Amino acid sequence: MEPTSPERTSVNIGDTVIKHQAIVPQLLAAHALTGCDTVGCYFGIGKIKAVKVLKAGYKLDSIGQPEAQHETIFREASQFIAACYGEKVGPNDSMSDIRYRHWISSMGRQSAASVHQLKTLPPTSEAFVENVKRAHFQACIWRSALTGEAPDMDPLENGWVSDDDFDVLMPVTLPPQTEIAPAAVMKLIQ
Numbered sequence: 001m002e003p004t005s006p007e008r009t010s011v012n013i014g015d016t017v018i019k020h021q022a023i024v025p026q027l028l029a030a031h032a033l034t035g036c037d038t039v040g041c042y043f044g045i046g047k048i049k050a051v052k053v054l055k056a057g058y059k060l061d062s063i064g065q066p067e068a069q070h071e072t073i074f075r076e077a078s079q080f081i082a083a084c085y086g087e088k089v090g091p092n093d094s095m096s097d098i099r100y101r102h103w104i105s106s107m108g109r110q111s112a113a114s115v116h117q118l119k120t121l122p123p124t125s126e127a128f129v130e131n132v133k134r135a136h137f138q139a140c141i142w143r144s145a146l147t148g149e150a151p152d153m154d155p156l157e158n159g160w161v162s163d164d165d166f167d168v169l170m171p172v173t174l175p176p177q178t179e180i181a182p183a184a185v186m187k188l189i190q
Contacts, residue, residue, distance in 0.1 A: 026061075029061075029063035030050040032064070032134075032135040036135075038171075039131060039134045042084070042122065049084050053083045058083050063139050064142065068136070074129065077132040082122070087122075095122055103121055130172045132159075137160075
């Protein structure tokens with residue numbers, strides 16, 4: 001393939017698919033999970049990082065499969081996102097555990113004068129679960145696009161809430177009755 005001008009690059013899609021055939025089935029799920037129009041992204045985790053993690057052998061087989069169990073979806077997503085942050089997941093680790101370990105390790109790498117930015121941390125477990133639900137729902141819709149049959153899934157059970165005043169769906173950022181911060185922190189900032 002030749003580019004149409006010297007300033008342009010030409011990419012042979014067929015060769016690219018062959019070269020990366022091991023990760024092709026994972027791309028829709030990785031795209032949804034790392035952020036798209038309907039799913040929030042994670043600060044500093046882009047598509048290039050996601051592809052590197054996929055090439056390292058992490059799988060997202062259940063995300064986008066309507067019949068998949070939520071436990072399996074959350075486990076795969078946790079392992080994948082933790083790897084994007086350079087962390088490993090233990091058998092009983094929550095995303096909040098990963099967040100804490102990442103914070104501890106990043107504080108050790110910084111000088112005493114620098115201030116750690118909270119936006120660079122992985123999300124809390126509660127926020128992560130809601131984001132993964134939306135990513136799963138979105139990937140299910142994409143996977144069903146060629147069949148003409150939308151998946152039989154309720155968006156209200158997959159990270160969305162209905163705003164009846166404006167007749168729209170809004171993303172659930174935290175489940176109802178979830179505290180934004182521990183009571184001790186809230187007392188400090190009052």
